[in-house]
Amino acid sequence: xxxxxxxxxxxxxxxxxxxxxxxxxxxxxxxxxxxxxxxxxxxxxxxxxxxxxxxxxxxxxxxxxxxxxxxxxxxxxxxxxxxxxxxxxxxxxxxxxxxxxxxxxxxxxxxxx
Amino acid sequence: xxxxxxxxxxxxxxxxxxxxxxxxxxxxxxxxxxxxxxxxxxxxxxxxxxxxxxxxxxxxxxxxxxxxxxxxxxxxxxxxxxxxxxxxxxxxxxxxxxxxxxxxxxxxxxxxxxxxxxxxxxxxxxxxxxxxxxxxxxxxxxxxxxxx
Numbered sequence: 001x002x003x004x005x006x007x008x009x010x011x012x013x014x015x016x017x018x019x020x021x022x023x024x025x026x027x028x029x030x031x032x033x034x035x036x037x038x039x040x041x042x043x044x045x046x047x048x049x050x051x052x053x054x055x056x057x058x059x060x061x062x063x064x065x066x067x068x069x070x071x072x073x074x075x076x077x078x079x080x081x082x083x084x085x086x087x088x089x090x091x092x093x094x095x096x097x098x099x100x101x102x103x104x105x106x107x108x109x110x111x112x113x
Numbered sequence: 114x115x116x117x118x119x120x121x122x123x124x125x126x127x128x129x130x131x132x133x134x135x136x137x138x139x140x141x142x143x144x145x146x147x148x149x150x151x152x153x154x155x156x157x158x159x160x161x162x163x164x165x166x167x168x169x170x171x172x173x174x175x176x177x178x179x180x181x182x183x184x185x186x187x188x189x190x191x192x193x194x195x196x197x198x199x200x201x202x203x204x205x206x207x208x209x210x211x212x213x214x215x216x217x218x219x220x221x222x223x224x225x226x227x228x229x230x231x232x233x234x235x236x237x238x239x240x241x242x243x244x245x246x247x248x249x250x251x252x253x254x255x256x257x258x259x260x261x
């Protein structure tokens with residue numbers, strides 16, 4: 001997410017909103033945002049309701065065997081349709097902002113053609 | 114008169130430097146994970162392991178090939194074993210443990226509508242998917258494991 005923060009202005013310029021979603025309570029997200037200088041919203045899903053809805057629950061992977069979200073990134077268009085998705089097979093490997101920006105560019109081109 | 118014959122032997126530096134390289138490779142992933150290139154595949158860590166391995170081979174050849182000149186017949190194999198264990202553990206974590214992610218076969222796919230949601234942000238303000246998509250050209254949802 002650090003890399004998304006670095007390139008946030010490019011998402012802003014294209015009118016694309018960036019949000020993070022995790023099981024963290026709001027207080028933890030606030031602390032982390034301040035510490036890491038994140039200016040995009042970090043949404044809190046303590047009930048895992050949204051995470052489950054998106055089938056991203058990673059059982060027992062959190063502290064004390066609690067359920068958390070597995071890493072995943074979605075690019076939605078303004079109608080809420082998924083245009084690009086990344087479901088990593090390795091927790092250490094995440095989507096890069098460049099990939100998402102390129103996917104957005106392709107979507108825009110597809111729309112204008 | 115020198116009663117200790119080992120005092121004349123030279124310090125087998127490559128064993129120790131090799132061990133330090135392996136140790137650095139073992140411990141430095143959290144640092145290299147900051148950069149996508151060295152995070153997605155641990156090149157930097159493997160480079161350190163490789164340099165450490167070469168130095169170990171050199172050091173062990175010295176220790177066993179010319180034992181009258183170099184130290185390390187005892188601690189050389191000990192350090193090398195520790196090095197191999199660190200490398201094995203690192204590889205096990207990176208290539209096995211980190212890959213234990215659920216398949217998420219029911220996750221929204223390209224062309225499908227993303228399920229709506231309504232959650233609180235870090236300031237306790239409610240944010241819905243509709244809010245994110247109104248007056249915007251799209252949204253990136255980044256699901257992450259969390260800081261806890």
